[in-house]
Amino acid sequence: MAVVEMVMPKMGESIMEGTILSWLKKPGETIEQDESVLEVATDKVDTEVPATHAGVLKEILAKEGEVVQVGKAIAIIEIEGSSENGHAADISGNGKDAVALASEMVETAVAAVSHAPLVKPSSDRFYSPLVMSIAKEEKISTSELEGIPGTGKEGRVTKNDILAYIQTRAKGAAPKVAEPVKITYSGDDEIIEMDRMRKMIAERMLASRQISAHVTSFVEADVTNVVNWRNKWKRSFQEKEKAALTYTPIFIEAIVKAIKDFPMINISVDGTKIVRHQGVHIGMAVALPSGNLIVPVIKNADKLSLLGITHAVNDLAERARTNSLKPDELSGGTYTISNVGSFGNVMGTPIIMQPQVAIMAVGAVRKKPAVIETPQGDFIGIRHMMFLSHSYDHRVVDGALGGMFVRKVADYLEQFDTNRTI
Secondary structure, eight states: OEEEEEEOOOOSTTOOEEEEEEESSOTTOEEOTTOEEEEEEOSSOEEEEEOSSSEEEEEEOSOTTOEEETTOEEEEEEESSOOTTSSOEETTSSSSOHHHHHHHHHHHHHHHTOSSOOOOOSSSOOOOHHHHHHHHHTTOOHHHHHTSOOOSGGGOOOHHHHHHHHHHHHTTOOOOOOOOOOOOOOTTOOOOOOOHHHHHHHHHHHHHHHHSOEEEEEEEEEOHHHHHHHHHHHHHHHHHHSSOOOSHHHHHHHHHHHHHHOGGGSEEEETTEEEEOSSOOEEEOEEOTTSOEEOOEETTGGGSOHHHHHHHHHHHHHHHHTTOOOGGGGSOOSEEEEEGGGGTOSOOOOOOOTTBSEEEEEOOOEEEEEEEEETTEEEEEEEEEEEEEEEEETTTSOHHHHHHHHHHHHHHHHTOOTTOOO
């Protein structure tokens, strides 16, 4: 019998590590090739990992809760056949993914050029050699380092986090570490531990507020044309496509058109650099049965027709709710939409998804009396109205741009062509 190493697989271009959530098989159990043997959590999504070979799970090398780099061995599988040297056959070539190996080499090199040993903080919080080196060179104390909010995995401080902190500190406005408010419990209180996803959401939302200067502009739009058109087509669309025709794809189409008019909304901030994205990748917030939110991304939405956007919206939303999204489908967004109207809310002030600079919340569509302008004069009529809430990062998006963008989205919705087909 021969043995092979099963390694942590590469689960996306930006995924460099994963946390072992649970093993679905025990040592000694027989496994089939492509059978799920463990569940892994990344900073994007939880996913099941299939066996690379059929055989017997001989040994588990990575414990539950352990963070493992991509390309590192996590288990030994005993398979039929023989090995020439009697040692474990490394199915990845050298046991490390090239990207992960390069990352380790870069961080090791950065640490090596330090003129003094890096001091390990007293807490259990993890810091990469790169972050520790930057902290030492910038004379950031251990206590100060531990107070920096982290946007990385499990709240880790990334390079961008510490550079943003240094920039803020240079202006004399370094954030202070807030002392947690002590809670008094009574016998009637129920204590609920946050799950992993809720902890991640909490960390990222707080970090976004600390990173971006949030400003929100509001516009009320007359979407009567959109409502009438959807009512006209939704039944035939359901029969033909076996899918629902919702408002969300129409809203996304209007946002994509407005981004083409105002490309400086489709940007990210990297330190003191502005990155203008050529691709338009729209994230859409989806509520899960657990109550948590997840944001899958429609890649290259500007290249899709309304029908294509509709299929993408329905597919991603369904797979988000069944926990079957791939990690890459949760990354790379350049602009995000949140449909707060699906909860009956008329408007909201959404928090920006880092490193994006803007997000739009679309409110509930409601019938309201409104002034209708015609060549014959102004009239009062019953119209379908909704609010658009546009939150943007005032560091790089001025009020004029932020306001004109949301107004343009409203214009596209109000001028929706009711004679078009889908």
